[in-house]
Amino acid sequence: MESGTVGGDVLLRKLKPRLIDILTADTDLLLQHTDSLELLTRQEYSHVKAITNPSEKARDLLDYVIQKGSSTSWDLIHLLQEKEMQETFPKLIFLKELTRNDKTIEMYLTENCGVKRKKAMDEEEPPSKQLCSNAVVTEQQLMLVATNMGRSWKQFGRMALGISTTKLEQIVEDNPHNLVEQTFAMLRFWSMRERSKATAKRLHGLLSEGDWALPPESINFLLDDN
Known part of the structure; x- marks a missing residue:
């Protein structure tokens, strides 16, 4: 398929939690391959290399690549499809299948309004609650989400929203002693x-997936039809 069909950064961000779990098996090998393709700057390479925790090393490497946009993200995805990487990380076989055609990618990226839990309860909700809002999320909605996120906000930032550790540390410095802010x-x-x-729909989807998912009742207001 043509790599421009789907944003590589969008796909990589969606895959990030799963990839982190897989790539921790040999993060040094991954780092050397990304360096050989010049996917990281020297400063970024040095930062990732200095990290001792494999999970954090894989996370930051992926964050750097995602921030560079679709083209660089696709370069990494194509790297992970190569024979050597597939042999080193056998669980990456899903990635080879996933990127075979547009339909497969579209199915994987489909958020279904982000509602993947408690289907029986969802079916009993009024139709208005089942509609996905395509409107850009408002600051009021963001503040409501912020009040429900708690002390795990950095984990959400890294794992669900693809925000780098450096940016999160800067946010802490700019807003000291105020968790909600x-x-x-x-x-x-x-x-x-x-x-x-x-969009509110997309934010809901991102915050509804993975082990870090917020309780549905705390973010379902994002699905209200505006």
Whole structure:
């Protein structure tokens, strides 16, 4: 398939939690391959190399690549499809299948409004609650999310929103001693970065997936039809 069909950064961000779990098996090998392709700057390479925790090393490497946009992200995805990488990380076989055609990618990226839990309860909700809002998320909605996120906000930022550790540390420095304001600033940064893609529906989907998912009742207001 043509790599421009789907944004590589979008796909890589969606895959990030799964890839982190897989790539921790040999992060040094991964780093050397990304360096050989010049996917990281020397400063970024040095930063990732200095990290001792494999999970954090894989996370930051992926964050750097995602921030560079679709083209660089696709370069990494294609690297992970190569024979040597597939042999080193056998679980990456899903990636080879995933990128075989547009339909497979589209199915994987489909968020289904982000509602993947408690289907029986969802079916009993009024139709208005089942509608996905395509409107850009408002600051009021971001603040409501911030008040429900708690002390795990940095984990959400890294794992769900693809925000680098460096940016999160800067947010803490700019908003000292105020947890809600720190969380709001992170969400607002994501919203400004994503621009028209920062919809309430998409935010709900990102915060509904993985082990870090927020309770549905705390974010289902994002699905209200505006």
